[in-house]
Amino acid sequence: MTRKSRLLTLGGVVVVAALIGALLLMWKPAIAPVSPPAASSFDSQTRLAGARVVALGDCIVCHTAKGGKPFAGGLPLATPFGTIYATNITPDVETGIGNWSLEAFTRAVRHGVARDGHLLYPAFPYIHFTRMSDRDMSAAYAYLMTREPVSATAPANELIFPLNFRPLLAFWNALFLRPGEQQEDASKDAGWNRGKLLVDGLGHCASCHSPLNMIGGEKSGHAFDGGIVDGWEAPALNALGAAPKPWTQEQLVAYLRSGRASEHGAAVGPMLPVTRDLATAPEKDVQAIATYILSIQKPQTAIANVSADASVQGATSPEAQRGALLFAASCAQCHGAAAPMQSIGERPTLAFSTAVNAATPRNSAQMILSGNGWYGEDSMNYMPAFSEVYSDQQIADLASYIRAAYSQRGPWTDVGDTVAKVRKENDAR
Missing domain, CATH: 1.10.760.10 (Cytochrome c-like domain)
Incomplete structure (x- = not known):
């Protein structure tokens, strides 16, 4: 065998191996359907805990279309690559998750893989939800499986080629998905650790408040630097000290729970329904969120000497x-x-x-x-x-x-x- 033929053979083996590796990366097995679990199979405390988890995760915000039934999907989510429609997560067997086991639900939330094996688009923030604990996962499952089943099929997604080819998401996941529960920082107190878990995990705050790269992943090293969602700028969460009146813990908690802070403004656009969900969450969780966010502030210089009686000047153009x-x-x-x-x-x-x-x-x-x-x-x-x-x-x-x-x-x-x-x-x- 000549040197050239050996190189061609070796090259062919490498190509075949790469193709096999790619296929293995893209292929995910289906998880067998189950009979819809009876509502009575979930105890009241677990369902109550699930309501808390689902509220903190803002699930109803994305999975409810305007004028639609709660959690029945159909909400259009605008992305730079086209429109993705939220799926039905009610326990309807035909169009929702009624025949999903806890195992299937957990895989979807942590790894972005549906029960039948197809890959979910990362508009669903599984790269953050992957940090959820097993307890929170079970509670969320119990809560959603005891909602009213709604028969509703989401419209087909409208994405540009080749991003409409779902198997390619496997390569996106290889770049951005880091599975595993959140690990506590022993040098910090319980409130800070709880806040970090909620901000980085369930709350997936970086999904909206971070800039995205050219393939839709959060830019490395720019977490919480601000982003754009549904035509609105999501402000940088690490620059709250640069506001004319630097945010305090009390103001941030009030804003997150009521949608209004007396020295900053009102929630509007995509943030408004988030505050409505957080209003139903325990105040100590919102306190923890505020604690963590205020701990990640970058050195900033606030505008000096701004008062509520700021005079109207400079309007000369x-x-x-x-x-x-x-x-x-x-x-x-x-x-x-x-x-x-x-x-x-x-x-x-x-x-x-x-x-x-x-x-x-x-x-x-x-x-x-x-x-x-x-x-x-x-x-x-x-x-x-x-x-x-x-x-x-x-x-x-x-x-x-x-x-x-x-x-x-x-x-x-x-x-x-x-x-x-x-x-x-x-x-x-």
Whole structure:
């Protein structure tokens, strides 16, 4: 055999071995279906613990479509690669998880593999849920299997090629999935360890509050540096000390449980339903979350000497001057210095607003365009949407005025382009 033929043979063996390895990596066996377990097979304490786990994991937020039944799926999740529709996790046998065993459920939550062996897209944050304890896993299973079964099939996902080829997710998992329960840090107290487990695991906070790389994984070394979710900027959780009023433990707990902090602002967009879930969780868990988040702050310099009586100055550009007229017409009655809302219910001044002080105008544009919906009696943070009232240029002028008038940071650039982009994104959803 010549040297060339030996090299060709060796190359062929390597290729075949690589293909076999890839197939083994991509193939996952099915787990046999089971008869739906009777609700009476789960004791009340386990179901109660499961309600706590599911609330902390925000499961209902992603697995409930607008106007749909709880946990029945169908919610569209926008990603840079297309739209993924949340699945039905009610105990319906045909369209949900009614014939899933605890083993199948655990594999899905920890490894992203469905009962029949197909790989789940990482819009489902199993790379974080993998840190859950066996106790929490069993409790969540008990709670979900005792919900009302709903027959509902999610629409087909709309993803670009080749990302619509599920077996390729095996290579994504090899890069980003690190299975295993969270290990406690013996040098920290119980509250800190509980908070880390909830933030890194069940709460999967980094999934939204971290930038993503070109293949949809969280950028290494940039956890909690901020991200974009459903058209909203999820602010950096490690920069809360840079706010005009640095966050305190009390304020962060209040925000997470009520959706409002008196010196920061109101929850809106994807964060609002998260706070509704956390309102049902034990306060000590939310205290633990706040403890851990405040412990990961990077060295920051907050804006000095910002007060609730920050004067309206600096609005001298043509855009800001036009925006001042719009503000007087549509905003001052709620956000102006003399507005009753500024003194009733401790409504935060715009001088402290996270959106107004952000590095980009995206959230201010999104807030003006989309508002904050009306939720009946629980509508203390209501704001009407102005997408049908004002043009892109008018909204850009209004945002420019608010930035100039209420923030001590420099003016934004490309405000008009940002408004047009955000409106286009919203219209496409």
